[in-house]
Amino acid sequence: MLVCQLILNIISTVVRTIILVVRLVVETVCSWVSSIITTVVEVMRKVCRWLPWPLNKLCNWVADLVEVVQVVWDWVCEEVIKKIIDYIEVFWIYVEYALQWVCWFIDWVLFKWWRLLLCLWTKQAERCIKVCVKVTVDSRGVPVITNDEVLARIAKSNEILEQCNLKLELQSIEFVDQHIENVSCSAGGIFSEHFIWFNREKCFNGDGLTVFYVDSISGSSDGCSIPPSDWIALESGSNVGDIVHELGHLSDLFGHHDDPNNVMHASGAGTELTKTQCCMIRISKFSRACNRYSRSLKTIGHDAPESAEESKPTDE
Numbered sequence: 001m002l003v004c005q006l007i008l009n010i011i012s013t014v015v016r017t018i019i020l021v022v023r024l025v026v027e028t029v030c031s032w033v034s035s036i037i038t039t040v041v042e043v044m045r046k047v048c049r050w051l052p053w054p055l056n057k058l059c060n061w062v063a064d065l066v067e068v069v070q071v072v073w074d075w076v077c078e079e080v081i082k083k084i085i086d087y088i089e090v091f092w093i094y095v096e097y098a099l100q101w102v103c104w105f106i107d108w109v110l111f112k113w114w115r116l117l118l119c120l121w122t123k124q125a126e127r128c129i130k131v132c133v134k135v136t137v138d139s140r141g142v143p144v145i146t147n148d149e150v151l152a153r154i155a156k157s158n159e160i161l162e163q164c165n166l167k168l169e170l171q172s173i174e175f176v177d178q179h180i181e182n183v184s185c186s187a188g189g190i191f192s193e194h195f196i197w198f199n200r201e202k203c204f205n206g207d208g209l210t211v212f213y214v215d216s217i218s219g220s221s222d223g224c225s226i227p228p229s230d231w232i233a234l235e236s237g238s239n240v241g242d243i244v245h246e247l248g249h250l251s252d253l254f255g256h257h258d259d260p261n262n263v264m265h266a267s268g269a270g271t272e273l274t275k276t277q278c279c280m281i282r283i284s285k286f287s288r289a290c291n292r293y294s295r296s297l298k299t300i301g302h303d304a305p306e307s308a309e310e311s312k313p314t315d316e
């Protein structure tokens, strides 16, 4: 593990957990207070009916006032407090993105260059990369790719990565009821709503790869990665090598290879990797020692199309 990236992963996990807890507490308190006010108003209305004139008028006036307080309370919760938490979360996403570049630089200067040389000159043990897959829905609400297709693509990626003695360890496939189309992958893409959404929904904080299957990506490309992020977005009809291709981009293989048989060719249809390309992925922040105790594959959320195979992708 790269030291700076490891520290950033820990900080990121702590910050994201705090934001999550604060959001939960705020939502719970907001809903509790609102339901308490509703009950108070209901009781007051009943009491008001029993009171003689003019006390009943006064009582109803007070009940009306309490209802206004409830409207103000709900508005403050929804439009002020929750929005502030949203802004803090978005602010952190961009701070984290900037810090990822800082760590990218520090880790190259201190560690990666000699690890790259070591990898090029010696034979090394198998390394693994944790992967989780999140499948969004198309405009009709149907998942853009089936469970079995996801498994087939992970298996194909593992066939490609075998030449690098690398393996994707699939942790989970989640079906998310969210329609994502025209993902912008240009430089301006980091200021898009999609960038924020992917960073919010990703499974790992730097120590694994999240693969999002989406309805469409803008332009002719069928895959998108924004270095040094830890997620990629793919169209359902993307090429077999596209997971590895985008993983390569996130592993500092920024350019494309001329050979159409190479995974890093612009088409994404290739299956070959050079020794240097293998080493770049092996020394990336995603790579780690393989988990000897494989976890069962989880399929979560939206109705999963086709069957889920148990723990197959993580077995030796």
Ligand SMILES: [Zn+2]
Pocket: 245, 249, 256, 266
């Ligand atoms: Zn590319």
